[in-house]
Amino acid sequence: xxxxxxIADVVVVGAGASGAAFTWSLAQAGISVVCLEQGGWVPxxxxxxxxxxxxIHWQTDFHPDPGFRGLPEDYxxxxxxxxxxxxxxxxxxxxLIHWGAHFPRFHPSDFKVKTLEGVADxxxxxxxxxxxxxxxxxxxxxxxxxxxxxAYPEKPERPCPPLSIRASGRLMAKALxxxxxxxxxxxxxxxxxxxHDRDPDMGNFLxxxxxxxxTYWPAALEFGARLExxxxxxxxxxxxxxxATGVLYYQDGELKEQKAKAVVLACNGVGxxxxxLNSTSSLFxxxxxxxxxxxxxxxxxxxxxxxxxIFAEDLGMEDDGPRGSTMLSQEFYETNPNHDFIRxxxxxxxxxxxxxLPAALGGLMGQKVAWGENHHEEFSERFxxxxxxxxxxxxLPEEHNVVALDPELTDSDGIPAPKINYTVSDNTAKMLExxxxxAKDIMNAAGAKKVFSSNLRRNAGWHLLGTARMGEDxxxxxxxxxxxxxxxxxxxxxxxxxxxxxxxVNPTPTxxxxxxxxxxxLKGEGGQVLK
Numbered sequence: 446x447x448x449x450x451x452i453a454d455v456v457v458v459g460a461g462a463s464g465a466a467f468t469w470s471l472a473q474a475g476i477s478v479v480c481l482e483q484g485g486w487v488p489x490x491x492x493x494x495x496x497x498x499x500x501i502h503w504q505t506d507f508h509p510d511p512g513f514r515g516l517p518e519d520y521x522x523x524x525x526x527x528x529x530x531x532x533x534x535x536x537x538x539x540x541l542i543h544w545g546a547h548f549p550r551f552h553p554s555d556f557k558v559k560t561l562e563g564v565a566d567x568x569x570x571x572x573x574x575x576x577x578x579x580x581x582x583x584x585x586x587x588x589x590x591x592x593x594x595x596a597y598p599e600k601p602e603r604p605c606p607p608l609s610i611r612a613s614g615r616l617m618a619k620a621l622x623x624x625x626x627x628x629x630x631x632x633x634x635x636x637x638x639x640x641h642d643r644d645p646d647m648g649n650f651l652x653x654x655x656x657x658x659x660t661y662w663p664a665a666l667e668f669g670a671r672l673e674x675x676x677x678x679x680x681x682x683x684x685x686x687x688x689a690t691g692v693l694y695y696q697d698g699e700l701k702e703q704k705a706k707a708v709v710l711a712c713n714g715v716g717x718x719x720x721x722l723n724s725t726s727s728l729f730x731x732x733x734x735x736x737x738x739x740x741x742x743x744x745x746x747x748x749x750x751x752x753x754x755i756f757a758e759d760l761g762m763e764d765d766g767p768r769g770s771t772m773l774s775q776e777f778y779e780t781n782p783n784h785d786f787i788r789x790x791x792x793x794x795x796x797x798x799x800x801x802l803p804a805a806l807g808g809l810m811g812q813k814v815a816w817g818e819n820h821h822e823e824f825s826e827r828f829x830x831x832x833x834x835x836x837x838x839x840x841l842p843e844e845h846n847v848v849a850l851d852p853e854l855t856d857s858d859g860i861p862a863p864k865i866n867y868t869v870s871d872n873t874a875k876m877l878e879x880x881x882x883x884a885k886d887i888m889n890a891a892g893a894k895k896v897f898s899s900n901l902r903r904n905a906g907w908h909l910l911g912t913a914r915m916g917e918d919x920x921x922x923x924x925x926x927x928x929x930x931x932x933x934x935x936x937x938x939x940x941x942x943x944x945x946x947x948x949x950v951n952p953t954p955t956x957x958x959x960x961x962x963x964x965x966x967l968k969g970e971g972g973q974v975l976k
Contacts, residue, residue, distance in 0.1 A: 453479040456705035461539015463939040463960035464711030465657035470964035472668035481676040484518040484535035492651035520856035523864035529906040538658035545769020546634040546655035555948040568945045569926035578958035587636035594629040596775040605637045612760045613832040614771040620891035626776040680724040689936045695858045707935040714909030714942040718848040719863045734930035743842035745947040749905035750836035750877045752884035754893035786875040788839040791949045795833035812897045836880030839949035913942040928963040935974040
């Protein structure tokens, strides 16, 4: 085994959204940081949409499902016992490489669900504590948006002007106005104008131009951070006193060791649980930092329903807006006593740009244009005439939703693969049914001539949350309010696994805000672990 003689102040596992933001923050303060990433760099000119085979890559080597993609840097996942496939991308920038860049914040109510609704648990942090980190992250990511959304507390002026909601969005806006429901242009982590020496992204490539390899990593490396790619971490090492001493990882077919004064995990809700459970010892026979027995438990997704509307009018092929959600309605975000479910959901209007293959395959809906003599007629009816709405629900934490180690399946380095056991709750199923019905109402109000719907999409497991949850009570949580594990004083977690509850919006802004907050803690009162 090769040993790296330098002892870093901090070793970070994972170079995605949280790992990049955290590393940048520490590096600019002069702290020695090494980040290990099991993937590599994805070139900025990868998968140009002008190439004839561009969207074939989305179905093959750039597929969002790592089990389907099967690249050397991927690891297998046993998903036989879950209706939602976990989706991720292993690279510098993490899953943001595949990202639509939708950038909503949590609401203040999301941090106190137990107090307000009597279910789940309150977070040990508040919206107000995270607010300055939301703002800092918005500036770093170059968020485009429109100030004044009544669904949120007042935000500062958005760093960049809003992107277009496109003709499809304008059609949906009229329908929502007709129904008297909330809507607003989405905050999007794609700069509409030149920002921080980055040109605006006009969506000419499949890979995202809002990813952390382009926003945080250049500055982090300039400040002196070290980034090791194609480095797959096997386990976290500890001393006789139960303190973390570093990590063991595979690189170029060789087992190596990186020692550090503090270890920070940024591997997502599946990868972090897997690594902790695989880091066993006499002191931690059931996995590192797992005295509560909650590592790997309480997995939360955002179960997604989808509705597709087909319209007579030509909605054009605009490419000047985001490729994810162009606008959103949070009319049904909070608990309504008249509903038969607790908490709520978010309605996101999707940007269907002029890509023939995704249109033929039905996009997120999976409603393919059928082969046969009517294929061209049906394709022409849809192409440039479709609008999609996703229903993103809040998933409450339940201990039977688990990430465990598979007893047989391993990755190419022999590390046990994760196995997912997950079921959609009755509360979420009712929420999905309600949300799909409301999305159909919007389509009908907009004058759709055909409407397709699906109450649960399997291909929507982007958000992997809750498997190392945050809380004040060490018996009911894995990390404290700073992301420090209760059991190991110099082991921190900064990815979505620490979420106490999931809210019903995309988690990336909150993940990054939490990571920046933990970095400030290590630069301040928590810095004793680095001495």
